[in-house]
Amino acid sequence: MTNVLQRARVPVETDRLAVDTLRFLAADMVQSASSGHPGMPMGAAPMAWTLWSRHLRHDPQAPGWADRDRFVLSAGHGSALLYGLLHTFGYDLPEAELRSFRQLGSRTPGHPEFGHTPGVECTTGPLGQGLAMAVGMALAERMANARYPEVTGHHTYAIVGDGCLMEGISHEAASFAGHLGLGRLVVLWDDNDITIDGGVDRSCGDDQPARFAACGWHTEAVVDGTDIDAIDQSITRAKSDPRPSFIAVRTVIGQGAPGVEGTAKAHGSPLGDALLAETKELAGWEHPPFTVPEPVREACAALAEAGARERAAWGEDFATFEAACPERAAKYRRAQERRLPDDLTPLLQVADAVPRATRQSSQACLDAARGMLPELVGGSADLSGSTGTAFGELVTRDDYAGTAIAFGIREFGMAAIMNGISLHGGFRVFGSTFLVFADYLRPALRLSALMGQPVIYVLTHDSIAVGEDGPTHQPVEHVESLRAIPGLQVLRPADTAETVEAWRLALKRTDGPTALILSRQSLPQLDGDDLDGDHPVSLEIVATGSEVSLATAVARGLRAEGHGVRVVSALDRSRYAPDPSVTSVSLEAGNTAGWRGIVDLAIGIDDFGDSGPGGEVMARHGFTADAVAARVRDYLDSAR
Amino acid sequence: MTNVLQRARVPVETDRLAVDTLRFLAADMVQSASSGHPGMPMGAAPMAWTLWSRHLRHDPQAPGWADRDRFVLSAGHGSALLYGLLHTFGYDLPEAELRSFRQLGSRTPGHPEFGHTPGVECTTGPLGQGLAMAVGMALAERMANARYPEVTGHHTYAIVGDGCLMEGISHEAASFAGHLGLGRLVVLWDDNDITIDGGVDRSCGDDQPARFAACGWHTEAVVDGTDIDAIDQSITRAKSDPRPSFIAVRTVIGQGAPGVEGTAKAHGSPLGDALLAETKELAGWEHPPFTVPEPVREACAALAEAGARERAAWGEDFATFEAACPERAAKYRRAQERRLPDDLTPLLQVADAVPRATRQSSQACLDAARGMLPELVGGSADLSGSTGTAFGELVTRDDYAGTAIAFGIREFGMAAIMNGISLHGGFRVFGSTFLVFADYLRPALRLSALMGQPVIYVLTHDSIAVGEDGPTHQPVEHVESLRAIPGLQVLRPADTAETVEAWRLALKRTDGPTALILSRQSLPQLDGDDLDGDHPVSLEIVATGSEVSLATAVARGLRAEGHGVRVVSALDRSRYAPDPSVTSVSLEAGNTAGWRGIVDLAIGIDDFGDSGPGGEVMARHGFTADAVAARVRDYLDSAR
Known part of the structure; x- marks a missing residue:
């Protein structure tokens, strides 16, 4: 299938301007909200800009295009960076939304939220999970390619922080991706050496590239995280390597903000009006807040247009595919739309x-x-x-x-x-x-x-x-x-x-x-008669799963004593409502806290189990027909 | 302090016999229980025996000796191996307990359980956690050594399996231990290449030593997991290295059981009487089930005696320490006994x-x-x-x-x-x-x-x-x-x-x-008057944490309308019981399921929150004094 990036290279001065645009959009957002994380965006803006301007294949007008490249900001606290990118590239995220960053009802919540903001591929913030979701996306791409090679071929990119890499899930994700050879996955590490509590060296001394290499990854290092060409070249090499790639990009948190750059102070608080003004002055940035300078706007528009052309080319590929293989194309569409087949x-x-x-x-x-x-x-x-x-x-x-x-x-x-x-x-x-x-x-x-x-x-x-x-x-x-x-x-x-x-x-x-x-x-397979019993009913036993058959045994015994008992299986408890005209008893081999608000008597287990044959363990915790019947009888007696 | 191992070397033939003893004790236990995991013990018995007979510093008669070496079986499904070790070394775990493996009330539950079995240092089975607990123990040893060098100096050993190493927590533990340079921690990897579903290569291709090295560990490799001298030498080198050590020991799961050794079949099911008999025959093992041959018994008794001597020597060290520094010794004792100081x-x-x-x-x-x-x-x-x-x-x-x-x-x-x-x-x-x-x-x-x-x-x-x-x-x-x-x-x-x-x-x-x-x-700091209000009380609002002050605001409003309202702060909800003579309402900014069984009306939040200023988010979910008062009023009206 067609997958050729046809886009003009952005002039170097515009690159610099664009990076500052992203930096100051983020700082302005945080400042205007009086809340948020300016440091990560200010340090990682160059790598994000390089990736989006030179590699990411996407169409801001069609954020749902199936064959788009995926971008995951695993370091979700840097949301202002992502919102800045989406805004400048022309996604449906106008300046007003940036100005209402972190406000109730805005499309710019504190952490990126899937379904909330066009172009946000997944919800991130709980650290490490973005990396693992990116691995899942990269696997899905390969699985889709194996089924529909005519219309599938894209990359998955992620930016991760130190927090993501300390979390254990980073190991699970790296190991899985390396094992499955997910070569179209490219992960950029925002290596700023800072965590909330201070320097990374307070708590971690890992050789991150080495550990990714140990899991079968290709690794790259960019020693100057503002060097757009170096980042670009690393990403290019990463894409051509058959292994998943990990690019360590050395950055400075809060870059450009005097006195706080490179320290934990830049992480999670607004810079403040005075420092932000000083930072802008040092950078020669003379625009009002939330400005996207014209050259940047034009460059992004051209890039977006290139993306739209790529999507259009893909659309032609899809039409060819559909004409040649209508049944496969129908299956593709059905799966994309999450429709089940008619015949189950x-x-x-x-x-x-x-x-x-x-x-x-x-x-x-x-x-x-x-x-x-x-x-x-x-x-x-x-x-x-x-x-x-x-x-x-x-x-x-x-x-x-x-x-x-x-x-x-x-x-x-x-x-x-x-x-x-x-x-x-x-x-x-x-x-x-x-x-x-x-x-x-x-x-x-x-x-x-x-x-x-x-x-x-x-x-x-x-x-x-x-x-x-x-x-x-x-x-x-x-x-x-x-x-x-x-x-x-x-x-x-x-x-x-x-x-x-x-x-x-x-x-x-x-x-x-x-x-x-x-x-x-x-x-046992349930029998409707076992559940309903004889009328009139004065007692209802609601149970779930394995306890339903136990409940039928209890009911049989109680019926023999003259009680009118109905058994209800609550496959989904949230859909169960007790019959208020009868006594209700729940039976579930687990915590009773939630049942106590629903039924008159909740029979369950609120303590840890034991090692032993299953039936004996159940018996020890009162889960036999006799023991349950006795508890029900006691309850009925006491309630009389 | 004294820390010299004074123990005679066990003869080679006895080493071999001891390994088979551990193998067949485990296989006998699993067979007699008709349940359990024979494969891991049969493959890992040589490393366990080497560690326990040549390195572990412990006294089976005093499992609580503070300065003992710690041993953690992180691969907890291999519990039968640990029970076999404890039994042969003379811990209070008689043959009858081995014979009731995995039975209700025995001291030999399916997975090792702390507090259940003398000599079991921690509960394992949930994979990866044993490794992390061992890291915690090793850190505690160093922290204790820094405070009480006169009476502290021991090692921590762990045996981990492939499952432990795939779990993300293994990365967190390895990274933390490497960072803190916990050189007295020695981890042996039972590298048998098998998981429950089949070969490790189905899901993992990690270079495990390389990733531990990337986290600052010393690594060793033993290519033949039955080579006791090689294991011994690796452990010796590991102990002398200032870094934490990871020893990869190549083993064969279910070793010696024809047809199943080296396969997933050996992992989690009894071998069966016929195959177990054949395995014993091939090994030249002619003893009845649960036998510890005399030479092994003698060797273990001698080792146990050496351990007792070491503990006695430590006791003398402690007496010296106590005589010289009675106050520090008293603090040491108090901390060991988990007693708080008298004056809080x-x-x-x-x-x-x-x-x-x-x-x-x-x-x-x-x-x-x-x-x-x-x-x-x-x-x-x-x-x-x-x-x-x-x-x-x-x-x-x-x-x-x-x-x-x-x-x-x-x-x-x-x-x-x-x-x-x-x-x-x-x-x-x-x-x-x-x-x-x-x-x-x-x-x-x-x-x-x-x-x-x-x-x-x-x-x-x-x-x-x-x-x-x-x-x-x-x-x-x-x-x-x-x-x-x-x-x-x-x-x-x-x-x-x-x-x-x-x-x-x-x-x-x-x-x-x-x-x-x-x-x-x-x-705000609570005022008793705000809680109790005026009598007589007809309504009780029980709240926790930040909602208690909200409840007092609600109560003020309702009192002004003539309601008799009491506010209760349920610091520990499990100790709260509502006053049955009044209407009870709970107020907690979270899930209401558990409250519904306690109070008449549970006010809470059963949906996800939103990004926005905290007060606004609370208001959106009904957590303002006015909104809560309105809900209470509605409830009182409807209940009338």
Whole structure:
């Protein structure tokens, strides 16, 4: 496919002017908001300008162009730099928005927020995650290229700071990207030697290029971060290297601001009117606040126009592709638009007559979905067999056409990489681990929710019934803690039929993540009669997942004693409302805090589990039909 | 101080026998439990035996000896190896316990659990954390040595697996240890090239020694993991190098088990009776299950005796020290026993008359505690100024006598390192970050709770009132999610007096962690009259932290309308019970799920926040006195 950058080189004086434009736009934004981070933009403006003016392939008028290059500002506190770039290049981000930086309702929030601002590819600020999302985007590009080489070929760029590189997720992301040979990923490190508390040497002495090299990366060093040609040449070499590239760019935080440049003081506070004025004077900058000088405006307009031409050329490629391969093009479009195929029959026909763990039912759903949804990719953090997430051929550095992603023992990285794949578009993605290790990936799951990405988390081994592996592997507080994350759909199916429904709901959802909570142990297939029992009902037991079948056993016993009992399976608790005319009891092998506000009696587990056979551990914590029935009886007696 | 290993070298044949003993004890345990992980112990037995027989300085009769070497099995699924070591070396772990491996109530749970089994230094299983805890222990040793050189000088050893090294926390731990030059830390990598899903090459191609070297570590390689002398020599060189050491030991998972050795099949399932018998036959092992052959028993007894002599010599050193420096020795003992000094006056005198953020009040508490509690150390994940956790001189690689630890931008590592410091003993430790980033450290906080370690988490910027930094930096679900962790004390003080009380409670607690939830914004000092109002009371507003002063404003308004209103500050919600004779309303700027089961009306925030000035963001979510009063009025009207 066509991928030739056709753009005039910007004159050197304009380069200098543009860099100062970005610096002072950022400083003006922070000053006007009396809040924010001027230092990073002032130091990193040259590398950002070099990247955007000489390499980034994008069309400001079409921020959703599927084959655009992706740019991730992983050091999200430098948002003012990104907003300055978007503004000067002609994205829909007028000066008024810059002037309302960090104000309620503006398109210029304190940290970049996906869906809020045209051209912002992902929400960043929680450090390290931007790098991992960029890795996910770069993988998505390669997977898309393997499927649709005619219309796919772009790069992913990221700017990361020291904070990103100290965070552990940077290792997971670097290791994964190196392993998969994501050569179209180029990461620039804003090496300013400063963190919030002072010099990096207070807490870190890593040889960053060496550690990236140890993970299979190509590395470059730019000793003067204001040297636009050197940065340009490093990026050019990086793009031609088959490995992912890490470019260490030596910068000065808050560059040009006398007295604070190169110190932590430049990091997170406005410069102040006097110092900002002095900084501008020293730079020979004589414009009013928020000015984009005419030469810069013209250069950016020309670059934007070049981008528009590139997009138009791509549009022609796409038309050729569509004419030649209408079915593949239709699939491409459907995946881009996150539409499910009309016919979900293969998934809906998954059924079981025999007892089965819901993780196994889920594997059957995935087996059915694979043929049906070619855009679905996923895997696990090295637990594919245990979590029921085997999913066809492995994606490898030699062949990205596979559907199974081996995320490695990197839960947090997995989740952030999934966010990147989802944000890139063209794919639906799932990832899996044991529920107890949802704690490891929680910060990225929160971002899935905040960004409204339909990432699917398959979380198995969902209670103390895990058994012998003991309390480190037995979730107790996890389901309730997941329910607390705004916008996360939490589904805990009770048998195969409900697992199918859970997968249907997860796939149908296009604007937010879903957590599927699945059992390790085998569960009976539910029978409607077991749930409803005989009328009239005076007691309702609401349960989820593996406890629904336990609830039916409890109900059978209580019915034999003359109680009218109904069992309700709350696949999605947020959709459950108790029947106020009857006594309600919840039964879930986990934290009860959230249930206590819903039902009259909440039976659960508010302590850690134990190592032992699953049934014995459950019994020790009161999860047998007899023990539950006794508690219900006691409650009914006391409430009488 | 005395630190000379006086032990006879074990004969070569006994070495071989001992390795097989450990292998088959582990295989027998897994077989008898029909559950567990035989592969790791069978491959790693030689390195474990070499370490324990030739280097580890310990006394099985005194597992709590303060100056013992520490051994951490970071690859916790290999628990059967650790139990085999403890048993053969004469710790209080008789054969009956090995025979009840992974059974309810045994001292041999599926993963090593601190406090459960004598000689187990920490709970492992959640991968990567053992390595970070070992780093914490190694730092604690250096800090103790700086304070009490007369009685402190030991090593910390860890065995890590591929899973540990893929987890991001391994980077945080390695980087921190390299930076601080923790030369008495020796890490052995069980390099068996296998993970649960198959070969490591499915998901990882890192040059592990190179990346540790990039973080300032000394590295060694042992090409044959059964070569005891080579392992021994590497450990010896590692101990003499001033840097922390990483020894790559090439092993074969499930070594000796025909057909499964070197494959993922050996990882997580019993070998089966037939294959185990064949394996034993091939090894020439003719003993009944759970046998420790006499020569091995004798060799271990001799080694244990040597350890007892070393401890006795240390005891003499301690007596000398105590005689010479009774006051320092008394402090040492007090810290070891986690007793607070009798006089807490400096802390209790912290008071404020003017409004102040509770993070600032907390800084005042720390300032007061520093002189009072020399065993208290701590810091933050690079937010000391923001979170109010500056704490004296920095601990550096050149001088470990400081009290302030710069954990770097490594929240998860910080928490696991704190666990290691606490487990080591002799210190109380706190660490700090923004509350929203408690998600990053949650897996280690869970282990603090599971292990009953009195680690103190200082979590600030505790609501959407954070303001301009936006939803990525605004906790909503976090306080409730922390309350769900069993055994974690969650305290959210409302003013300086309550912050003092929170610190007192946190320090007083010796058997579990505490989270202090603190405000970014300034809060008024509460006045008892504002809380209680006039009688008779018909309405109780229970609030926490920054919402208590808001509640008093609401109460003032409602009282003016004739309502009898009482305000309660629930510093620790778990100790709050509503007055059933009045209407109860909760007010907390976060998730309401847990409050709904406690009060009649729960006012909170169940959605993400926004970027904007804090007060405006609070107002948008209904957190003004007028808006809250209106909701209360509506509720009272509707309930009438």
